[in-house]
Amino acid sequence: MTDKTSAPLDEGWSGERCPGSAFARRSLLHGAAAGVAAVAGGTALGGGAALADTEAHPEQPPKSRTIPFHGYHQAGIATPPQRVLIYLSLDVTASDREELTDLFRTLTSRARFLTAGGRPPKAAPTAPPTDSGILGPTVQPDGLTMTVGVGASLFDDRFGLGSRKPVQLVPMTAFRHDDLDPALSQGDLLVMLCADQRDTTVHALIDILTHTKSAAKLRWRIDGQRNPERPDGTRRDWFGFKDGIANPSTTDPAQMNQWVWVQPKSSEPAWAAGGTYHVVRIVHFHIEAWQKVPVAQQERIIGRRKASGAPMYAVGENTPDQLDPIYTNDPQGLITPLNSHIRLANPQTPQTFTTSTILRRSYDYDRSPNSQKLDMGHAFTCFQRELGTYITMQQRLENEALVPYITPRGGGYFFALPGVRDDKDYFARGLLS
Numbered sequence: 001m002t003d004k005t006s007a008p009l010d011e012g013w014s015g016e017r018c019p020g021s022a023f024a025r026r027s028l029l030h031g032a033a034a035g036v037a038a039v040a041g042g043t044a045l046g047g048g049a050a051l052a053d054t055e056a057h058p059e060q061p062p063k064s065r066t067i068p069f070h071g072y073h074q075a076g077i078a079t080p081p082q083r084v085l086i087y088l089s090l091d092v093t094a095s096d097r098e099e100l101t102d103l104f105r106t107l108t109s110r111a112r113f114l115t116a117g118g119r120p121p122k123a124a125p126t127a128p129p130t131d132s133g134i135l136g137p138t139v140q141p142d143g144l145t146m147t148v149g150v151g152a153s154l155f156d157d158r159f160g161l162g163s164r165k166p167v168q169l170v171p172m173t174a175f176r177h178d179d180l181d182p183a184l185s186q187g188d189l190l191v192m193l194c195a196d197q198r199d200t201t202v203h204a205l206i207d208i209l210t211h212t213k214s215a216a217k218l219r220w221r222i223d224g225q226r227n228p229e230r231p232d233g234t235r236r237d238w239f240g241f242k243d244g245i246a247n248p249s250t251t252d253p254a255q256m257n258q259w260v261w262v263q264p265k266s267s268e269p270a271w272a273a274g275g276t277y278h279v280v281r282i283v284h285f286h287i288e289a290w291q292k293v294p295v296a297q298q299e300r301i302i303g304r305r306k307a308s309g310a311p312m313y314a315v316g317e318n319t320p321d322q323l324d325p326i327y328t329n330d331p332q333g334l335i336t337p338l339n340s341h342i343r344l345a346n347p348q349t350p351q352t353f354t355t356s357t358i359l360r361r362s363y364d365y366d367r368s369p370n371s372q373k374l375d376m377g378h379a380f381t382c383f384q385r386e387l388g389t390y391i392t393m394q395q396r397l398e399n400e401a402l403v404p405y406i407t408p409r410g411g412g413y414f415f416a417l418p419g420v421r422d423d424k425d426y427f428a429r430g431l432l433s
């Protein structure tokens with residue numbers, strides 16, 4: 001493992017910065033016509049300098065933004081979901097607690113650098129490069145978050161951590177309709193990389209694998225994206241439904257403390273405060289079968305209108321999706337069927353109150369090997385203060401009308417660690433010390 005420090009953001013690849021390069025690039029961008037006119041007229045391209053920079057470089061990527069890495073909680077949970085995701089499940093090969101601590105320190109320093117951006121250190125002329133170069137000479141943060149979690153297997157007898165395990169953390173076992181692939185399930189560690197652009201997540205993936213290869217190996221990986229909001233409001237999943245409407249408010253600390261963050265002085269070990277249980281379920285969608293279902297029936301299966309995302313009592317296409325479904329006047333499920341997805345996920349009864357709120361932050365995946373065979377679905381993601389909330393909810397969903405159209409194939413249960421507080425802190429410090 002290497003643990004390199006990084007240079008500030010505003011420098012280029014060492015030794016490769018050419019003062020003339022900006023001019024050369026601009027003249028290329030302006031295209032043949034502009035170039036010919038300039039040369040024929042004997043004028044310099046200096047007139048272009050009057051253009052706003054974005055006009056002069058129309059293909060420039062959008063401005064990169066930074067999501068702070070340090071904090072009481074990890075970023076990537078309450079953070080509004082970025083466009084792209086990579087999940088990386090790792091098995092730890094470190095041979096003792098010291099090497100495991102080194103691994104967490106390395107993950108911390110890589111996350112600190114990648115999420116802030118900067119210039120990778122210069123390699124000796126005969127040494128391999130210190131960075132893949134995918135993001136150019138200066139790494140842009142690009143809204144990257146890196147969220148790290150631990151699986152139940154990390155608490156086996158390898159590192160002597162058994163007594164410190166979060167009390168509800170267990171390996172994921174199959175629900176009634178699951179068809180779990182072991183090669184796509186579980187893991188000692190889970191790294192969730194989210195960013196505004198795909199090259200940024202891929203760059204981070206390669207960086208993490210390179211820097212951790214002596215202490216961890218890749219177990220499984222899945223890439224996802226968030227489809228755009230169409231026409232507005234909430235994004236749509238591959239079934240064409242607006243997905244992610246009913247969620248606790250991530251900007252309301254009271255709701256987040258009630259439903260998502262593990263609290264100090266709870267039944268959990270003290271080190272776990274500020275963390276949360278992280279569930280990933282890789283759920284295959286049977287798109288071809290779904291395509292044959294009339295829209296009115298699809299709506300009864302989900303429990304919301306397809307076009308608007310509104311509750312079933314709404315009829316207009318423009319009814320806002322933020323309206324709450326109401327079941328008190330519909331005990332028999334004539335409007336919202338009793339076995340519809342949302343009614344089983346959250347039946348709105350006093351008995352189910354404590355097991356009906358999770359923070360969903362899912363992504364859509366497409367792993368189709370070719371156009372004849374679709375392998376598309378949901379990298380279903382949720383965070384909750386108690387793993388039992390998710391498990392109870394999923395057991396209710398074993399009876400849902402959506403069952404024939406989806407097959408869960410992988411994922412796992414993890415505990416997303418508390419945040420890294422400052423420059424001196426590192427992932428899992430409380431767990432390991």
Ligand code: HEM
Nearest residue numbers: 241242243244245246283302304342345346378380393394
């Ligand atoms: C993988 C296939 C799934 C699909 C296609 C799906 C789709 C949807 C859709 C379209 C909605 C309605 C809009 C919204 O409120 O976001 C919804 C709501 C919801 N889903 Fe899912 N979902 C899936 C899996 C799950 C799983 C595995 C869980 C948890 C065990 C879950 C829990 C919920 C909850 C809690 C709601 C909000 C219910 C409410 O309060 O009204 N979903 N889902």
